[in-house]
Amino acid sequence: MRIAVLLASMLCCVQATAQNYPEKPVTMVVAFPAGGSADIIARAIAEHMTATWKQNVLVVNRPGASGNIGTESVVRAPPDGHTLLYGTTALASSPAVYSRLAYNVLSDLAPVGLIVNQANVLVVHPSLPAKSVKELITLDRAHPKTLNSASAGIGSSNHLALVLFNMLSNAKIGHIPYKGAAPAVAETMGGHVHMTFAPVAAAVPPVQAGKLRALGISSIKRSKTLPGVPTIDEGGVAGYEAGGWNAMLAPANTPRDVVLKVNQAIAAALANPRTQDLLAKSGAEQVTGTPEEFGAFLKAEVVKWGKVVKAAGIPQQ
Numbered sequence: 001m002r003i004a005v006l007l008a009s010m011l012c013c014v015q016a017t018a019q020n021y022p023e024k025p026v027t028m029v030v031a032f033p034a035g036g037s038a039d040i041i042a043r044a045i046a047e048h049m050t051a052t053w054k055q056n057v058l059v060v061n062r063p064g065a066s067g068n069i070g071t072e073s074v075v076r077a078p079p080d081g082h083t084l085l086y087g088t089t090a091l092a093s094s095p096a097v098y099s100r101l102a103y104n105v106l107s108d109l110a111p112v113g114l115i116v117n118q119a120n121v122l123v124v125h126p127s128l129p130a131k132s133v134k135e136l137i138t139l140d141r142a143h144p145k146t147l148n149s150a151s152a153g154i155g156s157s158n159h160l161a162l163v164l165f166n167m168l169s170n171a172k173i174g175h176i177p178y179k180g181a182a183p184a185v186a187e188t189m190g191g192h193v194h195m196t197f198a199p200v201a202a203a204v205p206p207v208q209a210g211k212l213r214a215l216g217i218s219s220i221k222r223s224k225t226l227p228g229v230p231t232i233d234e235g236g237v238a239g240y241e242a243g244g245w246n247a248m249l250a251p252a253n254t255p256r257d258v259v260l261k262v263n264q265a266i267a268a269a270l271a272n273p274r275t276q277d278l279l280a281k282s283g284a285e286q287v288t289g290t291p292e293e294f295g296a297f298l299k300a301e302v303v304k305w306g307k308v309v310k311a312a313g314i315p316q317q
Helices: 002-020 037-053 065-075 090-097 133-142 157-169 181-189 200-208 256-271 273-282 291-312
Strands: 026-030 057-061 083-088 109-118 120-124 148-151 174-177 195-199 213-217 244-251 284-286
Touching (some): 026 037, 037 057, 037 083, 037 109, 065 090, 065 109, 083 090, 120 133, 157 195, 200 213, 200 273, 244 291
Parallel strands (some): 148 174, 148 195
Antiparallel strands (some): 083 244, 109 244, 120 195, 120 213
16 A cells, blocks of 8 residues: 555646746757857747747856867756756767766667757868868878867867868868857957857858858858858868757656656747747757657767777876
8 A cells, every 4th residue: 555655646746747847047058158059049938948948948058178178067956857968979079089088978868859950061261271171181281280270179070070071082181179159150250260160150250250261061061051061071071061050958867757858848949930040040050859869879979989999099087
């Protein structure tokens, strides 16, 4: 009898969890600086969630160590759904890049859902004489180990985009990590570095203003936002494809009904015309799916980028 009462009590608690959630403001951690593409999209989703739930969803930027600092803060948070992680492709490469992570990407985080796929665009400072991918490679070969590329940090999607570029083209372009895509783009615009593989959202304004020159898109298909820019594969680096993604995660052991409610809120935010307009302008492609589908995708990504990191000989941090 006691067992039956206990089970009934537990069932009631579980059912009440999603009904009452969120019971207080929700913190959405973006593990990169404000102003980057991930931050822009995260704020749009948070705004929609706030309006839907009638409870504030606050975006907090905690940059550093390619997203590891912000990620660790979420891992250590109570698993009640009131702290969420807006993660990027860096989550998949960190296990191979960092030997002493304070968390396990696959066991210490609960997958909530993919949000967008987003290509990077190879942009250079206008002073660089290269006007195409082929010219960039020719320039690099004429002056080996002279060119450098900024990234959002070691193991970030734009760092790995550079690694893959070097691997497939036999280029020797150096790497300079920053604490996010926004400062990487800013440093390239300022001429402090030669180039970067920038998220489309962060690259479009300076490209249109003539402050950066776009040479190639990292995806296998051209970007609808920059249709005149060839893919890097078209530009002469056969088989090149290095897309990035954004996704939502929560601390491990977050109740499934809460995870599903957040997943549903993300889908609703992505269906909102204002969000769709933002994604169209940023070059991001909407993705929807279940937590389980994202979990399987994340496992495959960890394997994929682990192999790239190992093949490139990137020393563990």
